[in-house]
Amino acid sequence: MTEPVQHHPINQHSHHQNQVQPYQPNAAQYQQNQAPMPNVMVQQPVAPTVMQIQTQLVTSQPQPLREWSTDLFACCVDFKTCCCAICCLGCLVSKVNDRMGECCCVPYLPGGMLALRTKMRERYRIQGGIFKDNCIIYWCGLCSICQMDRELNIMEQQGQFCRN
Numbered sequence: 001m002t003e004p005v006q007h008h009p010i011n012q013h014s015h016h017q018n019q020v021q022p023y024q025p026n027a028a029q030y031q032q033n034q035a036p037m038p039n040v041m042v043q044q045p046v047a048p049t050v051m052q053i054q055t056q057l058v059t060s061q062p063q064p065l066r067e068w069s070t071d072l073f074a075c076c077v078d079f080k081t082c083c084c085a086i087c088c089l090g091c092l093v094s095k096v097n098d099r100m101g102e103c104c105c106v107p108y109l110p111g112g113m114l115a116l117r118t119k120m121r122e123r124y125r126i127q128g129g130i131f132k133d134n135c136i137i138y139w140c141g142l143c144s145i146c147q148m149d150r151e152l153n154i155m156e157q158q159g160q161f162c163r164n
Contacts, residue, residue, distance in 0.1 A: 064125075085142045094107070
């Protein structure tokens with residue numbers, strides 16, 4: 001007698017001998033042989049969050065250019081500064097240079113005083129130009145540094161002084 005052939009689901013053949021069907025246990029078989037079926041949770045896709053960023057453009061009108069607070073030849077306004085320029089020009093130049101936030105060697109380089117005066121004019125919105133600055137420094141250097149020191153003193157008193 002021949003024994004009945006047991007067909008294991010993995011080895012079951014269909015009409016075509018070369019095709020193998022994959023083993024797919026049903027829930028009852030799975031529960032008998034294995035641990036409980038895991039709960040599968042599917043997370044639904046979430047729509048991306050769209051954030052709107054609003055920007056506001058703030059514009060300000062540039063301040064008009066102004067004159068120097070004191071005249072170039074106003075030595076009598078601040079006699080102490082004028083005496084300092086005559087007796088120790090290097091000290092006054094270094095003081096102004098330091099207050100403008102520049103490197104200590106800038107005023108002693110060629111064109112350094114011109115750069116310092118131009119920087120001051122630009123920062124404090126003072127009328128003038130580089131040609132005029134150059135002429136003033138060349139012919140009236142002592143008066144120029146005195147005027148710059150007086151301007152910084154006035155800016156400090158008005159609370160408008162900016163070191164850098």
